[in-house]
Amino acid sequence: NAGVTQTPKFRVLKTGQSMTLLCAQDMNHEYMYWYRQDPGMGLRLIHYSVGEGTTAKGEVPDGYNVSRLKKQNFLLGLESAAPSQTSVYFCASSYFGTDTQYFGPGTRLTVL
Amino acid sequence: AQSVTQPDIHITVSEGASLELRCNYSYGATPYLFWYVQSPGQGLQLLLKYFSGDTLVQGIKGFEAEFKRSQSSFNLRKPSVHWSDAAEYFCAVGFNFGNEKLTFGTGTRLTIIP
Numbered sequence: 001n002a003g004v005t006q007t008p009k010f011r012v013l014k015t016g017q018s019m020t021l022l023c024a025q026d027m028n029h030e031y032m033y034w035y036r037q038d039p040g041m042g043l044r045l046i047h048y049s050v051g052e053g054t055t056a057k058g059e060v061p062d063g064y065n066v067s068r069l070k071k072q073n074f075l076l077g078l079e080s081a082a083p084s085q086t087s088v089y090f091c092a093s094s095y096f097g098t099d100t101q102y103f104g105p106g107t108r109l110t111v112l
Numbered sequence: 113a114q115s116v117t118q119p120d121i122h123i124t125v126s127e128g129a130s131l132e133l134r135c136n137y138s139y140g141a142t143p144y145l146f147w148y149v150q151s152p153g154q155g156l157q158l159l160l161k162y163f164s165g166d167t168l169v170q171g172i173k174g175f176e177a178e179f180k181r182s183q184s185s186f187n188l189r190k191p192s193v194h195w196s197d198a199a200e201y202f203c204a205v206g207f208n209f210g211n212e213k214l215t216f217g218t219g220t221r222l223t224i225i226p
Contacts, residue, residue, distance in 0.1 A: 004155075031212070031213075033213065040121075040218075041218065042202065042216055042217065042218035042219050043156075043202070043216045043219075045213060048212065048213060050212055056212070058213070090155055090156070092156075097206065097211045097212040097213055097214075098144045098206025098207070098208070098211050098214065099144075099206075100146065100158055100161055101156075101204075101214060102158075103148075103155035103156040103157070104155055105154065105155045106153075106154075106155050
């Protein structure tokens with residue numbers, strides 16, 4: 001089992017560019033999450049999904065979009081990147097909402 | 113509103129000393145409780161969790177945590193820390209079975225001095 005994987009591991013963007021982060025899990029989990037982690041601010045939930053074809057807003061959704069076309073994949077998109085989106089992004093998955101979340105290794109994104 | 117508080121932003125302990133990291137939550141019923149550890153440059157790894165039953169929970173790497181309903185706390189402990197325990201520790205709480213997400217504390221950074 002690979003668990004939760006994230007692609008890419010690192011990325012540098014210029015302001016205004018777009019990109020998609022991919023999260024994949026092989027545990028057949030229904031729930032998937034995208035967080036961002038910034039120094040001193042802990043983890044902040046961006047968007048999440050409670051099953052294939054569903055998405056919902058988290059705490060800090062502005063500037064991001066997500067899609068869950070397949071149960072095992074959860075994509076996070078930045079349509080027009082801004083320096084404020086420089087962060088480390090983590091994906092996580094779980095069987096249900098209050099169950100253990102399993103985290104990916106993270107994607108370090110820098111927006112210049 | 114439901115919330116999770118980790119009062120200590122940064123703790124420094126000597127190698128071999130005991131450790132206690134604090135976690136408090138605000139919620140009326142019994143929540144689902146978790147402790148995660150994040151080593152530098154890594155994702156979060158589950159240390160232990162409490163859903164029900166014995167209020168003293170054993171986890172990996174020699175950690176334990178105790179749920180105290182009267183204090184709304186779930187403090188993490190280790191009798192003797194090792195240099196490899198230097199990391200950031202997050203408490204997380206699930207409020208209500210059927211809720212869609214966990215609430216994470218802001219984390220406590222642990223530094224170990226020789």
